[in-house]
Amino acid sequence: MGEGWRQFFPADNLDGSAVWAGQALERLGEQPLLPAGPHQPLVVRLLCLPTWSPACSVRAERSGVSWRLFARELDGEKAGFDLGELARRDNRLVVGADADRVAELWEHLRFWSIAPAGGEDVLDGTSYVLEAAERGRYRVVIRDDPEWGDTFGEFSDLLVGLAGLAPR
Numbered sequence: 523m524g525e526g527w528r529q530f531f532p533a534d535n536l537d538g539s540a541v542w543a544g545q546a547l548e549r550l551g552e553q554p555l556l557p558a559g560p561h562q563p564l565v566v567r568l569l570c571l572p573t574w575s576p577a578c579s580v581r582a583e584r585s586g587v588s589w590r591l592f593a594r595e596l597d598g599e600k601a602g603f604d605l606g607e608l609a610r611r612d613n614r615l616v617v618g619a620d621a622d623r624v625a626e627l628w629e630h631l632r633f634w635s636i637a638p639a640g641g642e643d644v645l646d647g648t649s650y651v652l653e654a655a656e657r658g659r660y661r662v663v664i665r666d667d668p669e670w671g672d673t674f675g676e677f678s679d680l681l682v683g684l685a686g687l688a689p690r
Contacts, residue, residue: 529554531662539664543569543651546577549605550594558655565655566628568681572648575688577605580681582616582624589616589624593685616684624684627677636674639664650678 530544530552546569555565564584571577578595592613598606616624633654638661647667652674654661668675682688 530556532556532660539649539651543571543649546571546596546605547579549596549608550577550579551608551611552579552581552594555653555655556660558658558660560658562655562657564628566633566681567653568678569651569653570648570678570682570687571651573603573646575599575648576609578682578685578687580685580687582681584625587617587625588621590614591616591681591685593687595687612686614685620684623680624677627673627680631673631677633663634659634661636663638662650674652678 528544530547531540550569552567555567565581566584567579567581569577569579576596576598578593581592583590583592590613593610594608594612595610596606597609598604633652650665650668652663652665663674665674665678668678
């Protein structure tokens with residue numbers, strides 16, 4: 523595999539997952555979130571890499587009290603083995619109670635200070651790669667099969683649900 527993942531992630535992040543995640547982002551037609559400029563509004567991207575379902579991503583861009591969601595999904599039936607090609611691309615504006623819930627969970631997540639990796643190994647499940655860029659800073663966090671009740675899992679499930687995806 524090439525070095526294309528380096529455009530998406532810093533060299534010291536994600537260990538061996540960076541190559542697969544970078545390849546998925548390329549196939550999804552996503553652009554790197556880094557480097558983040560000094561006036562960069564908040565952009566959050568969730569990449570879901572399930573073993574037995576298609577890979578997908580949701581990019582959420584904050585705009586005042588609303589969020590613009592950009593959802594993409596590949597057609598590979600087993601993302602853990604074959605990513606496939608871009609099969610779906612949607613976007614929608616999230617306002618009102620849904621936008622408030624995204625903002626609330628984002629704040630509760632405390633993304634900028636949580637551990638970059640959860641320490642779990644997943645064999646048959648879903649790896650979640652959550653990135654954010656805002657005002658000159660960038661960070662990436664990975665979790666495997668986050669639990670409901672865990673803020674990371676709730677935030678991830680909310681984004682994929684609002685985007686109309688079901689990666690699990």
